[in-house]
Amino acid sequence: MTAKQLRDAAELFLLDLDGTVYLGETPIGDMRRTLGRLREAGKKLVFLTNNSSKTEEEYRAKLCRIGLMDGRDAVYTSGMAAIEFLQTHHAGKRVYLLGTRALRAAFAAAGIWLDEDDPDVCMLAYDVELTFEKIEKFNRFLAEGRPYFATHPDDVCPTPYGSMPDAGSFMAMFERSSGRLPSQIIGKPYTAMGEAIERRFQVPRAHMCMVGDRMHTDIRFANNNGMLSVLVLSGETTRESMKKFPDRPTLVLQDLNKIWE
Ligand SMILES: [Mg+2]
Incomplete structure (x- = not known):
């Protein structure tokens, strides 16, 4: 599948945080523009994290502070x-x-x-x-x-x-x-969070795309839930290390900004 075909097929993007949209406090490349273009194309964006120690509001505050979040977007945690x-x-x-x-x-x-x-x-x-x-x-x-x-x-x-x-x-x-x-x-890579997201956002899981940097949580979550997926190499996985895992993503990109190339 090409990046364009994937953009056309996905209605909702589930975005992992660290290693995917930012590293610590710094957005990866021109992530603001990349996410802005996805919104303009009518895509729903949901920032997704397994971390249940922080609340939705805490993540919302951070994502707004570094300019990655828009009023149309959502945050969803395993909590x-x-x-x-x-x-x-x-x-x-x-x-x-x-x-x-x-x-x-x-x-x-x-x-x-x-x-x-x-x-x-x-x-x-x-x-x-x-x-x-x-x-x-x-x-x-x-x-x-x-x-x-x-x-x-x-x-x-x-x-x-x-x-x-x-x-x-x-x-x-x-x-x-x-x-x-x-x-x-409940959380990634299992299906309870996939079911909860489907109920909350009223989008079939087959029309969701999970974007993440970890094979055994993000990409396995997509495969367990019948979602499209993008593995980004901007976090902990390399082209070499991804081969050690049984799962295959729909698409591999150097980072999420490349979805527009
Ligand atoms: Mg990550």
Whole structure:
């Protein structure tokens, strides 16, 4: 497929953040113009992240500050997908959320019944405010056999100081202590977030294009959900390293700006 054919086929672009539209605080190349041209062509843009420690508003503020976001665009996080997942499949259930204050506030604002003592289900998110007290409580609920879900599977989160343990590392810790793994994970590369996005934006997944720099999350997410995909080589994957993965993207571009060449 050529870049033009892909632009014609996709109605909605799901844009990974770090390594795809920016690196740290810096947009990649002339990303503002590239995204502006996609909007002018009538494409819906959704910035998509697995990071459930931050809220929609925090990402919106950053993307606006560096000039990448427009009022027509949307931000979608695995935390938001977890809310939709619970509302759709576990409506009215009491939830213990291992997550930041900001994420707990977003769950509460969406009408999710948060319960610290006797939850029906447990949700693990990327809790950067984790304490031993929370670990103890969550582990006890898992040992008691309560249903267990997680917002996303990433083992590490990139920071200016190197890789930090992310939700996948927390899961590994709880697996060692309780023998349990989540029965469902919401974010990339799984399908629960694809389903949630389809419900939210009312676009069939076959008409969505996932753009990202990671084969095992972004491109596998597209393939698991029947989406088009663009692998960009502006982040962690190279033309050489992509061959080690079983998935194939629809298109490979040096960076997203090349979609207009
Ligand atoms: Mg990335």
